[in-house]
Amino acid sequence: MLNQERMERVLKAMDAQQMLICDPNAIFYLTGKWIFPGERFLGLLVRRGQEPVLYVNELFRFAEDLGVKKVYLKDTDEIASVLAQEVDVHEVLGVDKTLEARFLLPMLQMGIAEKFINGSLAVDHTRAVKDAAEIALMKQSSLINDQAMVQFKKLPHEGCTEKELADQTLAIYQSLGAEAFSFDPIVAFGRNAADPHHMPDNTVLKEGDAVLFDVGGKYQNYCSDMTRTFFYKKEPSAKQKEVYDLVRKANESAEEYVKPGMRLCDIDAKARDVIAQGGFGKDFTHRLGHFIGIQDHEYGDVSAAFADQCVPGNIFSIEPGIYNQEILGCRIEDLILVTENGHEVLNHYSHEIEVIE
Amino acid sequence: MLNQERMERVLKAMDAQQMLICDPNAIFYLTGKWIFPGERFLGLLVRRGQEPVLYVNELFRFAEDLGVKKVYLKDTDEIASVLAQEVDVHEVLGVDKTLEARFLLPMLQMGIAEKFINGSLAVDHTRAVKDAAEIALMKQSSLINDQAMVQFKKLPHEGCTEKELADQTLAIYQSLGAEAFSFDPIVAFGRNAADPHHMPDNTVLKEGDAVLFDVGGKYQNYCSDMTRTFFYKKEPSAKQKEVYDLVRKANESAEEYVKPGMRLCDIDAKARDVIAQGGFGKDFTHRLGHFIGIQDHEYGDVSAAFADQCVPGNIFSIEPGIYNQEILGCRIEDLILVTENGHEVLNHYSHEIEVIE
Numbered sequence: 001m002l003n004q005e006r007m008e009r010v011l012k013a014m015d016a017q018q019m020l021i022c023d024p025n026a027i028f029y030l031t032g033k034w035i036f037p038g039e040r041f042l043g044l045l046v047r048r049g050q051e052p053v054l055y056v057n058e059l060f061r062f063a064e065d066l067g068v069k070k071v072y073l074k075d076t077d078e079i080a081s082v083l084a085q086e087v088d089v090h091e092v093l094g095v096d097k098t099l100e101a102r103f104l105l106p107m108l109q110m111g112i113a114e115k116f117i118n119g120s121l122a123v124d125h126t127r128a129v130k131d132a133a134e135i136a137l138m139k140q141s142s143l144i145n146d147q148a149m150v151q152f153k154k155l156p157h158e159g160c161t162e163k164e165l166a167d168q169t170l171a172i173y174q175s176l177g178a179e180a181f182s183f184d185p186i187v188a189f190g191r192n193a194a195d196p197h198h199m200p201d202n203t204v205l206k207e208g209d210a211v212l213f214d215v216g217g218k219y220q221n222y223c224s225d226m227t228r229t230f231f232y233k234k235e236p237s238a239k240q241k242e243v244y245d246l247v248r249k250a251n252e253s254a255e256e257y258v259k260p261g262m263r264l265c266d267i268d269a270k271a272r273d274v275i276a277q278g279g280f281g282k283d284f285t286h287r288l289g290h291f292i293g294i295q296d297h298e299y300g301d302v303s304a305a306f307a308d309q310c311v312p313g314n315i316f317s318i319e320p321g322i323y324n325q326e327i328l329g330c331r332i333e334d335l336i337l338v339t340e341n342g343h344e345v346l347n348h349y350s351h352e353i354e355v356i357e
Numbered sequence: 358m359l360n361q362e363r364m365e366r367v368l369k370a371m372d373a374q375q376m377l378i379c380d381p382n383a384i385f386y387l388t389g390k391w392i393f394p395g396e397r398f399l400g401l402l403v404r405r406g407q408e409p410v411l412y413v414n415e416l417f418r419f420a421e422d423l424g425v426k427k428v429y430l431k432d433t434d435e436i437a438s439v440l441a442q443e444v445d446v447h448e449v450l451g452v453d454k455t456l457e458a459r460f461l462l463p464m465l466q467m468g469i470a471e472k473f474i475n476g477s478l479a480v481d482h483t484r485a486v487k488d489a490a491e492i493a494l495m496k497q498s499s500l501i502n503d504q505a506m507v508q509f510k511k512l513p514h515e516g517c518t519e520k521e522l523a524d525q526t527l528a529i530y531q532s533l534g535a536e537a538f539s540f541d542p543i544v545a546f547g548r549n550a551a552d553p554h555h556m557p558d559n560t561v562l563k564e565g566d567a568v569l570f571d572v573g574g575k576y577q578n579y580c581s582d583m584t585r586t587f588f589y590k591k592e593p594s595a596k597q598k599e600v601y602d603l604v605r606k607a608n609e610s611a612e613e614y615v616k617p618g619m620r621l622c623d624i625d626a627k628a629r630d631v632i633a634q635g636g637f638g639k640d641f642t643h644r645l646g647h648f649i650g651i652q653d654h655e656y657g658d659v660s661a662a663f664a665d666q667c668v669p670g671n672i673f674s675i676e677p678g679i680y681n682q683e684i685l686g687c688r689i690e691d692l693i694l695v696t697e698n699g700h701e702v703l704n705h706y707s708h709e710i711e712v713i714e
Contacts, residue, residue, distance in 0.1 A: 096458060097459035098457050
C-alpha cells in the first residue's frame with residue numbers, strides 16, 4: 001500500500017512536476033510491493049497533484065489495491081506511447097537514474113516530455129533519511145548480524161577453505177530470522193584479507209592467518225553489513241597489532257565524531273587521518289562508508305566526494321581498512337545511525353583483537 | 358582475452374561505426390573477463406578500424422592484457438567527458454540497451470556523438486548464434502541438469518515444503534560440477550504448479566500433488582534450464598493425464614519442427630495449436646521459449662512476436678505449459694540447439710508420466 005508520508009517527501013524533493021521511478025527497490029519503498037520485472041518495463045509515474053500510475057507488465061498482474069492507478073502492459077506495447085497518455089508533454093520529466101536506454105531513447109525520440117532530467121536524487125535523498133519503521137528494522141537486522149558473527153567465528157577449523165565457510169553462512173542467517181544475504185559474504189584468509197574485493201575461494205586456512213568476515217543478512221527486507229578480522233590460533237605480531245589498533249582507532253574516532261551537522265567528507269577524513277598519521281595512508285584504498293537500507297549500497301557515501309551534512313535518520317557504514325600484503329589485511333566495519341543528538345552504533349560485536357581456535 | 362571472431366561478428370552486425378557496450382555479460386562474452394561494476398560505470402567502446410577501449414573504475418584494476426586499451430575511471434570522473442576523448446562526435450553512437458539514464462543523459466546533453474541509437478541488436482544477434490566452444494559448454498551444462506533432475510525427484514517426502522526442497526538443489530548442482538544456479542529454482546506443489554511464476558514457499562506436499570521443478574545450473578558460465586512435472590504417490594486422474602499428454606505432445610511437436618529456416622513464431626504456433634486443439638488454449642499463458650546462454654534469458658523469444666528464422670547455433674527453450682487450477686498445472690521444458698540439418702535436444706530426461714514416492 002502506498003506509503004503516503006514517503007510519497008509526500010519524494011514529491012516535495014522533486015525538481016520536476018513529474019517523475020518516472022523504475023528501480024524496484026524504490027517502488028517497494030513507496031508501495032510496499034516487490035515487482036521484479038526482469039527484462040520488462042516497470043515504472044511508477046508520480047506527479048504533483050495527481051494520482052500515481054504504476055506501469056507493469058500483465059505477466060505480473062496482481063489483485064491488491066496499492067492506492068495507485070495500475071496500467072498493465074503487453075509485451076507488444078510501445079512503452080513510450082503508453083506513457084505519453086499520462087506524461088505532460090509540456091513539463092520536464094524526471095527519470096530514474098536506472099532507466100535503461102532501450103526505454104529512454106524512444107521516449108526522447110517521441111518527445112513525450114519537454115525535457116528529460118535524472119530525477120533520482122528526490123528519491124535517493126528521501127530514502128537516505130530512514131523513518132521510524134525502517135530504523136526499527138535496521139536495528140533488528142544488525143542485531144541478527146551481531147549474533148551471526150558469534151557463530152561465524154566458530155566455523156574456522158584446520159584445513160577448511162574460505163568457500164566452505166561462506167557456504168555455511170546463509171543457513172546461520174536463516175536460523176537467526178534473516179531471510180537472505182544482503183550481499184555475497186566475503187570470507188578471506190591471510191593475504192586474501194589484504195584485497196578489499198576478495199571473493200571466497202579454495203584458499204586453505206593456516207595457523208597465524210587473519211580471518212576476515214564481511215557479511216550481512218536481510219531482515220524483513222532491510223540489510224545489515226559488518227566486518228570483523230580475527231586471528232587464527234596465534235596472537236598477532238607486534239606489527240600486526242599496530243595495524244589492527246590503527247584500524248580500530250580509525251573506526252572508533254570516526255564513529256565518535258558522527259552527529260547531525262557533521263559533513264560526510266569530514267567523517268571520512270577523521271578515519272583517514274588516523275591511518276595516515278600511523279603511516280599506512282596508502283593502504284586505505286577506499287571510501288570510509290556507504291549508505292544502506294533496503295539495498296546494501298544506497299545513495300550516499302562517506303567519502304571525500306560527499307560534502308553533505310548528516311541528518312537524523314541517516315544510516316551508513318564506517319569501515320576503515322588497511323590492506324598491507326606484507327603485514328596484515330584488516331577491516332573493522334559497523335553500521336551507524338545518526339540520531340537527534342549524536343549517533344547510535346547498530347553493531348555491538350566487540351572491536352577487541354580476538355584469537356580464534 | 359578478446360575473442361577476435363566474436364568481435365568481428367559484432368562489428369559486422371553494427372548499424373553505427375561505433376558502439377558502447379555496457380552489459381557485463383556482453384563484455385564477458387567478448388573479452389572473457391567478468392567485471393561487475395555495481396553502481397559504477399563499465400563500458401567497452403568498439404569501433405570499426407580502431408582498437409576497442411575498456412572503461413572501468415580503478416577499483417576493479419586488473420593486470421591481464423585483454424587485447425584492448427584500458428582506461429581507468431575515478432569516482433569523481435565525468436563519464437561523458439572521458440568518453441568524448443575517444444567517441445567520434447560526428448558519427449552515430451550505438452549504445453547498450455542497458456545503459457542507464459544517469460550515464461546517457463549527460464552524454465546527450467554534452468552531445469558527444471552525432472546521434473544516439475540503441476545498438477544492442479548487433480551484440481544480441483551475435484550472441485544468439487553460439488560458436489563451437491559455447492555449444493560444447495551448453496551441452497555439458499544441460500547434461501548436468503539431466504543428472505540433477507534424477508536427484509531432485511528423490512527429494513520430496515511426506516510433510517516437506519517447497520522451500521525445503523529448493524534449498525537442497527544448489528548443493529546437488531555443485532556436486533555435479535555446476536558452479537551456481539542459472540536462476541532461482543522453482544519448486545511448486547499441487548495448485549501452485551498452475552502459477553507459472555510461483556516461487557517456492559512453505560506449502561506442504563500432499564499425496565496426489567503435482568510436483569513441478571523448473572531448474573537450471575551454470576557450468577563454466579553457461580546456463581541450463583529444464584522443467585519436469587511429477588506426480589506424488591498417486592497416478593494422475595484421467596483428466597490430469599489428458600492435460601499432461603497435451604503438454605508433452607505440444608513440446609514434442611514443436612521440438613520436432615525445429616530446423617534452420619523455420620520461423621520462431623511458427624515454432625511457437627506448433628505447440629500452441631496442439632494445446633488449443635485439445636481445448637486448453639486459454640491455459641497456456643506465456644511464450645513457448647526464450648534464448649539462453651551466458652544468461653538464462655537472452656535476446657530472442659520463441660513467440661508470436663518473433664518472425665526471425667532460426668539458424669544453426671541458436672539455442673532456446675521449448676516450454677509449453679497448461680495452468681489449470683481445477684485440473685493440473687504442468688510444464689515440460691527442454692533446451693534445443695538448431696543444427697545444420699535439424700536440431701538436437703540438449704536435455705535427455707524422459708517426458709513420460711512419472712509417479713514419485
